[in-house]
Amino acid sequence: MKILLSIMLSLSFAASAAAAGIAGAPPPFDKGGVKIALVRYLSAGDFFEAYEAGAQVQARALGIDLRLFPGRQNAAEQRDQIEQAINLGVKAIVIDHGLPESLKDVAQKALDAGIKVVAFDVDLNNPKIPQVEQNDHALARLVLDQAIKENGPAFKAGYAYVAGFAPLDRRDETWREIKAANPGIVERVRIGVVNDTTAISTADQAKAALRAHPEITVFFAPWDEAARGVKLALGELGLSDKVKIYSGDVSTSDLAEITEPGSPWVATAATNPGVVGAVSIRAAAIAVSGQSLPHDIVIEPSLLTQAALRQAKIHTIAELNAKLPAFGHSTAATATWIPAQ
Ligand code: SR1
Secondary structure: OHHHHHHHHHHHHHHHHHHHOOOOOOOOOOOOOEEEEEEEOEOOOHHHHHHHHHHHHHHHHOOEEEEEEOOEOOHHHHHHHHHHHHHHOOOEEEEEOOOHHHHHHHHHHHHHOOOEEEEEOOOOOOOOOOEEEEOHHHHHHHHHHHHHHHHOOOEEEEEEOOOOOHHHHHHHHHHHHHHHHOOOEEEEEEEOOOOOOHHHHHHHHHHHHHHHOOOOOEEEEOOHHHHHHHHHHHHHHOOOOOOEEEEEOOOHHHHHHHHOOOOOEEEEEEOOHHHHHHHHHHHHHHHHHOOOOOOEEEEOOEEEEHHHHHHOOOOOHHHHHHHOHHHHOOOOOOOOOOOOO
Protein backbone atom coordinates (compact mmCIF):
# COMPACT_ATOMS: atom_id res chain seq x y z
CA MET A 1 0.00 0.00 0.00
CA LYS A 2 2.87 2.34 0.93
CA ILE A 3 4.57 1.57 -2.39
CA LEU A 4 1.33 2.20 -4.30
CA LEU A 5 0.91 5.53 -2.51
CA SER A 6 4.43 6.63 -3.33
CA ILE A 7 3.99 5.63 -7.00
CA MET A 8 0.76 7.65 -7.10
CA LEU A 9 2.47 10.63 -5.47
CA SER A 10 5.39 10.54 -7.91
CA LEU A 11 3.00 10.20 -10.86
CA SER A 12 0.97 13.17 -9.69
CA PHE A 13 4.25 15.06 -9.18
CA ALA A 14 5.19 14.24 -12.79
CA ALA A 15 1.74 15.36 -13.96
CA SER A 16 2.11 18.69 -12.17
CA ALA A 17 5.59 19.07 -13.70
CA ALA A 18 3.81 18.74 -17.07
CA ALA A 19 1.46 21.58 -16.25
CA ALA A 20 3.95 23.90 -14.60
CA GLY A 21 7.23 23.25 -16.35
CA ILE A 22 10.52 22.38 -14.71
CA ALA A 23 12.25 24.99 -12.58
CA GLY A 24 15.76 25.64 -13.85
CA ALA A 25 15.19 23.89 -17.20
CA PRO A 26 16.07 25.71 -20.42
CA PRO A 27 13.16 27.06 -22.47
CA PRO A 28 10.65 25.81 -23.47
CA PHE A 29 10.79 23.14 -20.73
CA ASP A 30 10.62 25.80 -17.99
CA LYS A 31 7.00 26.37 -19.01
CA GLY A 32 5.72 22.81 -19.62
CA GLY A 33 3.34 21.46 -22.25
CA VAL A 34 6.03 21.11 -24.94
CA LYS A 35 4.52 19.15 -27.84
CA ILE A 36 6.59 16.25 -29.14
CA ALA A 37 5.41 13.51 -31.52
CA LEU A 38 6.38 9.85 -31.48
CA VAL A 39 5.69 8.40 -34.93
CA ARG A 40 6.06 4.65 -35.20
CA TYR A 41 6.20 1.97 -37.86
CA LEU A 42 5.50 -0.96 -35.54
CA SER A 43 3.50 -0.98 -32.32
CA ALA A 44 2.64 -4.65 -31.72
CA GLY A 45 4.85 -6.85 -29.58
CA ASP A 46 6.45 -6.67 -26.15
CA PHE A 47 9.43 -4.56 -27.19
CA PHE A 48 7.33 -1.89 -28.84
CA GLU A 49 4.77 -1.73 -26.01
CA ALA A 50 7.49 -1.35 -23.37
CA TYR A 51 9.34 1.21 -25.52
CA GLU A 52 6.18 3.34 -25.68
CA ALA A 53 5.55 3.03 -21.94
CA GLY A 54 9.11 4.20 -21.21
CA ALA A 55 8.72 7.12 -23.62
CA GLN A 56 5.48 8.16 -21.91
CA VAL A 57 6.97 8.06 -18.39
CA GLN A 58 9.97 10.15 -19.46
CA ALA A 59 7.72 12.58 -21.36
CA ARG A 60 5.53 13.08 -18.28
CA ALA A 61 8.57 13.76 -16.12
CA LEU A 62 9.68 16.42 -18.63
CA GLY A 63 6.31 18.14 -18.90
CA ILE A 64 6.01 17.03 -22.52
CA ASP A 65 2.66 16.80 -24.27
CA LEU A 66 3.49 13.57 -26.12
CA ARG A 67 1.47 12.91 -29.27
CA LEU A 68 1.53 9.22 -30.16
CA PHE A 69 1.10 7.96 -33.71
CA PRO A 70 0.76 4.16 -33.71
CA GLY A 71 2.60 2.04 -36.25
CA ARG A 72 0.71 -0.31 -38.55
CA GLN A 73 3.61 -1.37 -40.82
CA ASN A 74 2.36 1.06 -43.39
CA ALA A 75 5.02 3.31 -44.91
CA ALA A 76 2.51 5.69 -46.52
CA GLU A 77 0.60 6.07 -43.25
CA GLN A 78 3.83 6.76 -41.34
CA ARG A 79 4.74 9.52 -43.83
CA ASP A 80 1.27 10.95 -43.46
CA GLN A 81 1.59 10.89 -39.66
CA ILE A 82 4.84 12.86 -39.87
CA GLU A 83 3.03 15.45 -42.02
CA GLN A 84 0.26 15.57 -39.37
CA ALA A 85 2.85 16.09 -36.63
CA ILE A 86 4.42 18.96 -38.62
CA ASN A 87 0.97 20.55 -38.99
CA LEU A 88 0.32 20.16 -35.25
CA GLY A 89 3.27 22.45 -34.59
CA VAL A 90 5.27 19.97 -32.52
CA LYS A 91 8.75 20.99 -31.43
CA ALA A 92 10.28 17.58 -32.17
CA ILE A 93 9.44 14.29 -33.84
CA VAL A 94 10.84 10.93 -32.79
CA ILE A 95 10.67 8.56 -35.76
CA ASP A 96 10.67 4.96 -34.51
CA HIS A 97 11.56 2.32 -37.14
CA GLY A 98 10.33 2.53 -40.71
CA LEU A 99 11.62 2.34 -44.25
CA PRO A 100 14.33 4.97 -44.82
CA GLU A 101 13.48 5.68 -48.44
CA SER A 102 9.91 6.60 -47.58
CA LEU A 103 10.94 8.84 -44.67
CA LYS A 104 14.02 10.83 -45.68
CA ASP A 105 12.25 13.64 -47.56
CA VAL A 106 9.43 14.08 -45.05
CA ALA A 107 11.97 14.10 -42.18
CA GLN A 108 13.86 16.83 -44.08
CA LYS A 109 10.56 18.72 -44.45
CA ALA A 110 10.20 18.67 -40.65
CA LEU A 111 13.77 19.96 -40.22
CA ASP A 112 13.09 22.72 -42.76
CA ALA A 113 10.07 23.73 -40.64
CA GLY A 114 12.38 24.15 -37.62
CA ILE A 115 11.28 20.90 -35.98
CA LYS A 116 13.94 18.70 -34.38
CA VAL A 117 13.98 15.09 -35.53
CA VAL A 118 15.41 12.06 -33.71
CA ALA A 119 15.42 8.60 -35.30
CA PHE A 120 15.30 5.29 -33.44
CA ASP A 121 16.29 2.18 -35.40
CA VAL A 122 15.87 3.74 -38.82
CA ASP A 123 18.89 5.14 -40.60
CA LEU A 124 17.82 8.44 -42.15
CA ASN A 125 21.41 9.20 -43.14
CA ASN A 126 21.15 12.89 -42.23
CA PRO A 127 23.79 14.63 -40.11
CA LYS A 128 21.04 16.78 -38.55
CA ILE A 129 19.13 13.73 -37.27
CA PRO A 130 20.57 12.00 -34.18
CA GLN A 131 20.25 8.22 -34.35
CA VAL A 132 19.25 6.20 -31.29
CA GLU A 133 20.17 2.52 -31.38
CA GLN A 134 20.76 -0.40 -29.12
CA ASN A 135 24.32 -1.51 -29.84
CA ASP A 136 23.02 -4.15 -32.28
CA HIS A 137 26.43 -5.46 -33.29
CA ALA A 138 27.30 -6.01 -29.62
CA LEU A 139 23.86 -7.49 -28.97
CA ALA A 140 24.32 -10.13 -31.68
CA ARG A 141 27.92 -10.83 -30.69
CA LEU A 142 27.05 -11.30 -27.00
CA VAL A 143 24.44 -13.94 -27.69
CA LEU A 144 26.31 -15.66 -30.54
CA ASP A 145 29.48 -15.93 -28.45
CA GLN A 146 27.27 -17.62 -25.85
CA ALA A 147 25.94 -19.98 -28.55
CA ILE A 148 29.52 -20.92 -29.46
CA LYS A 149 30.41 -21.35 -25.79
CA GLU A 150 27.50 -23.76 -25.28
CA ASN A 151 27.57 -25.60 -28.64
CA GLY A 152 31.15 -25.32 -29.85
CA PRO A 153 32.25 -23.58 -33.06
CA ALA A 154 30.46 -26.01 -35.41
CA PHE A 155 26.69 -26.47 -35.62
CA LYS A 156 23.83 -26.41 -38.10
CA ALA A 157 21.64 -23.38 -37.57
CA GLY A 158 18.27 -21.95 -38.39
CA TYR A 159 18.02 -18.17 -38.66
CA ALA A 160 15.11 -15.72 -38.41
CA TYR A 161 15.77 -12.50 -40.34
CA VAL A 162 13.87 -9.90 -42.33
CA ALA A 163 16.04 -7.48 -44.34
CA GLY A 164 15.37 -3.76 -44.35
CA PHE A 165 15.00 -3.15 -40.62
CA ALA A 166 18.11 -1.34 -39.34
CA PRO A 167 18.50 -3.31 -36.07
CA LEU A 168 18.03 -6.65 -37.81
CA ASP A 169 20.41 -5.64 -40.61
CA ARG A 170 23.11 -4.70 -38.07
CA ARG A 171 22.62 -7.99 -36.18
CA ASP A 172 22.83 -9.77 -39.53
CA GLU A 173 26.23 -8.15 -40.22
CA THR A 174 27.53 -9.73 -37.02
CA TRP A 175 25.94 -13.10 -37.86
CA ARG A 176 27.80 -13.03 -41.20
CA GLU A 177 31.07 -12.16 -39.45
CA ILE A 178 30.60 -14.98 -36.95
CA LYS A 179 29.89 -17.50 -39.74
CA ALA A 180 32.94 -16.30 -41.71
CA ALA A 181 35.16 -16.71 -38.64
CA ASN A 182 33.68 -20.14 -37.81
CA PRO A 183 33.22 -22.14 -41.03
CA GLY A 184 31.75 -25.00 -39.00
CA ILE A 185 28.67 -22.87 -38.29
CA VAL A 186 26.33 -23.47 -41.21
CA GLU A 187 23.06 -21.65 -41.74
CA ARG A 188 20.74 -24.37 -43.05
CA VAL A 189 17.54 -22.40 -43.26
CA ARG A 190 16.35 -18.82 -43.09
CA ILE A 191 12.85 -17.74 -42.16
CA GLY A 192 11.38 -14.36 -41.30
CA VAL A 193 8.24 -12.30 -41.04
CA VAL A 194 7.23 -8.93 -39.56
CA ASN A 195 3.55 -8.38 -38.90
CA ASP A 196 1.07 -7.83 -36.05
CA THR A 197 1.33 -11.49 -35.06
CA THR A 198 5.00 -12.18 -35.74
CA ALA A 199 5.31 -14.97 -33.16
CA ILE A 200 2.43 -17.00 -34.62
CA SER A 201 3.53 -16.46 -38.22
CA THR A 202 7.14 -17.34 -37.34
CA ALA A 203 5.93 -20.53 -35.63
CA ASP A 204 4.30 -21.68 -38.88
CA GLN A 205 7.46 -20.98 -40.87
CA ALA A 206 9.71 -22.54 -38.21
CA LYS A 207 7.66 -25.76 -38.13
CA ALA A 208 8.16 -26.26 -41.88
CA ALA A 209 11.86 -25.35 -41.62
CA LEU A 210 12.55 -27.69 -38.68
CA ARG A 211 10.69 -30.58 -40.32
CA ALA A 212 12.81 -30.12 -43.45
CA HIS A 213 16.08 -29.74 -41.50
CA PRO A 214 16.24 -32.17 -38.56
CA GLU A 215 20.02 -31.56 -38.41
CA ILE A 216 19.48 -28.07 -36.92
CA THR A 217 20.56 -27.79 -33.27
CA VAL A 218 20.73 -24.00 -32.86
CA PHE A 219 18.23 -21.31 -33.88
CA PHE A 220 19.36 -17.68 -33.99
CA ALA A 221 16.28 -15.47 -33.71
CA PRO A 222 17.50 -11.98 -32.81
CA TRP A 223 14.02 -10.51 -32.15
CA ASP A 224 12.02 -11.86 -29.21
CA GLU A 225 8.78 -12.15 -31.20
CA ALA A 226 10.60 -14.49 -33.62
CA ALA A 227 12.22 -16.42 -30.77
CA ARG A 228 8.80 -16.97 -29.22
CA GLY A 229 7.57 -18.34 -32.55
CA VAL A 230 10.50 -20.74 -32.86
CA LYS A 231 9.90 -21.91 -29.29
CA LEU A 232 6.23 -22.55 -30.09
CA ALA A 233 7.24 -24.59 -33.15
CA LEU A 234 9.76 -26.67 -31.18
CA GLY A 235 7.12 -27.42 -28.54
CA GLU A 236 4.58 -28.53 -31.14
CA LEU A 237 7.14 -30.73 -32.91
CA GLY A 238 8.43 -32.24 -29.64
CA LEU A 239 11.93 -30.90 -30.34
CA SER A 240 12.41 -28.64 -27.31
CA ASP A 241 15.28 -30.81 -26.04
CA LYS A 242 17.03 -30.96 -29.46
CA VAL A 243 17.34 -27.31 -30.52
CA LYS A 244 18.50 -24.27 -28.54
CA ILE A 245 17.25 -20.76 -29.21
CA TYR A 246 19.45 -17.64 -28.96
CA SER A 247 17.65 -14.33 -29.27
CA GLY A 248 17.61 -10.57 -28.88
CA ASP A 249 15.29 -8.56 -26.59
CA VAL A 250 13.59 -9.38 -23.31
CA SER A 251 10.26 -8.76 -21.60
CA THR A 252 8.62 -10.07 -18.44
CA SER A 253 6.74 -12.68 -20.48
CA ASP A 254 10.00 -13.65 -22.27
CA LEU A 255 11.63 -14.19 -18.87
CA ALA A 256 8.88 -16.66 -17.97
CA GLU A 257 9.38 -18.51 -21.28
CA ILE A 258 13.17 -18.58 -20.92
CA THR A 259 13.22 -19.86 -17.34
CA GLU A 260 10.34 -22.36 -17.46
CA PRO A 261 11.39 -26.02 -17.02
CA GLY A 262 12.63 -27.60 -20.25
CA SER A 263 12.69 -24.33 -22.18
CA PRO A 264 14.84 -24.42 -25.35
CA TRP A 265 15.28 -20.61 -25.16
CA VAL A 266 18.68 -20.53 -23.45
CA ALA A 267 20.00 -17.00 -23.89
CA THR A 268 19.11 -13.52 -25.07
CA ALA A 269 20.98 -10.23 -25.31
CA ALA A 270 18.89 -7.18 -24.60
CA THR A 271 18.45 -3.64 -23.45
CA ASN A 272 15.50 -2.54 -21.35
CA PRO A 273 13.08 -1.27 -24.06
CA GLY A 274 11.50 1.17 -21.58
CA VAL A 275 14.93 2.74 -21.13
CA VAL A 276 15.32 2.97 -24.92
CA GLY A 277 11.96 4.78 -25.15
CA ALA A 278 13.04 7.17 -22.39
CA VAL A 279 16.39 7.85 -24.08
CA SER A 280 14.59 8.66 -27.35
CA ILE A 281 12.42 11.27 -25.61
CA ARG A 282 15.38 12.73 -23.71
CA ALA A 283 17.30 13.06 -26.97
CA ALA A 284 14.37 14.91 -28.54
CA ALA A 285 14.10 17.20 -25.49
CA ILE A 286 17.81 18.01 -25.52
CA ALA A 287 17.60 18.80 -29.25
CA VAL A 288 14.64 21.15 -28.60
CA SER A 289 16.55 22.87 -25.77
CA GLY A 290 19.34 23.71 -28.23
CA GLN A 291 21.95 21.78 -26.24
CA SER A 292 24.31 19.54 -28.15
CA LEU A 293 23.78 15.83 -28.74
CA PRO A 294 26.06 13.21 -30.24
CA HIS A 295 24.90 11.95 -33.64
CA ASP A 296 24.93 8.32 -32.46
CA ILE A 297 23.11 7.70 -29.19
CA VAL A 298 23.78 4.13 -28.16
CA ILE A 299 22.23 1.99 -25.43
CA GLU A 300 24.34 -1.02 -24.51
CA PRO A 301 22.75 -4.49 -24.23
CA SER A 302 23.35 -7.13 -21.55
CA LEU A 303 23.67 -10.90 -21.98
CA LEU A 304 20.96 -12.82 -20.10
CA THR A 305 21.42 -16.57 -19.92
CA GLN A 306 18.79 -19.03 -18.82
CA ALA A 307 21.17 -20.43 -16.18
CA ALA A 308 21.95 -17.02 -14.67
CA LEU A 309 18.29 -15.93 -14.69
CA ARG A 310 17.22 -19.15 -12.96
CA GLN A 311 20.01 -18.91 -10.42
CA ALA A 312 19.21 -15.28 -9.57
CA LYS A 313 15.44 -16.09 -9.54
CA ILE A 314 14.67 -13.22 -11.90
CA HIS A 315 11.10 -13.27 -13.18
CA THR A 316 10.34 -9.68 -14.14
CA ILE A 317 11.90 -6.67 -15.83
CA ALA A 318 11.66 -4.83 -12.49
CA GLU A 319 13.78 -7.54 -10.86
CA LEU A 320 16.30 -7.33 -13.72
CA ASN A 321 16.50 -3.55 -13.26
CA ALA A 322 17.20 -4.04 -9.57
CA LYS A 323 19.80 -6.80 -9.99
CA LEU A 324 21.50 -5.48 -13.13
CA PRO A 325 21.77 -1.68 -12.88
CA ALA A 326 23.43 -1.43 -16.33
CA PHE A 327 20.23 -2.94 -17.79
CA GLY A 328 17.81 -0.67 -15.92
CA HIS A 329 19.53 2.61 -16.61
CA SER A 330 21.33 4.38 -19.44
CA THR A 331 23.40 7.54 -19.25
CA ALA A 332 22.72 8.20 -22.94
CA ALA A 333 21.11 11.60 -23.65
CA THR A 334 21.03 12.96 -20.11
CA ALA A 335 21.22 16.54 -18.84
CA THR A 336 21.18 17.97 -15.32
CA TRP A 337 17.72 19.50 -15.83
CA ILE A 338 16.13 16.26 -17.04
CA PRO A 339 14.41 14.31 -14.26
CA ALA A 340 15.38 10.63 -14.28
CA GLN A 341 12.43 8.38 -15.09
C1 SR1 B 1 11.51 -5.64 -36.88
S1 SR1 B 1 12.74 -4.89 -35.95
C2 SR1 B 1 12.62 -5.64 -34.38
C3 SR1 B 1 13.63 -5.07 -33.44
O1 SR1 B 1 13.41 -3.71 -33.24
C4 SR1 B 1 13.95 -3.34 -31.97
O2 SR1 B 1 15.25 -2.91 -32.20
C5 SR1 B 1 13.93 -4.59 -31.13
O3 SR1 B 1 15.14 -4.83 -30.50
C6 SR1 B 1 13.52 -5.70 -32.09
O4 SR1 B 1 14.34 -6.82 -32.01
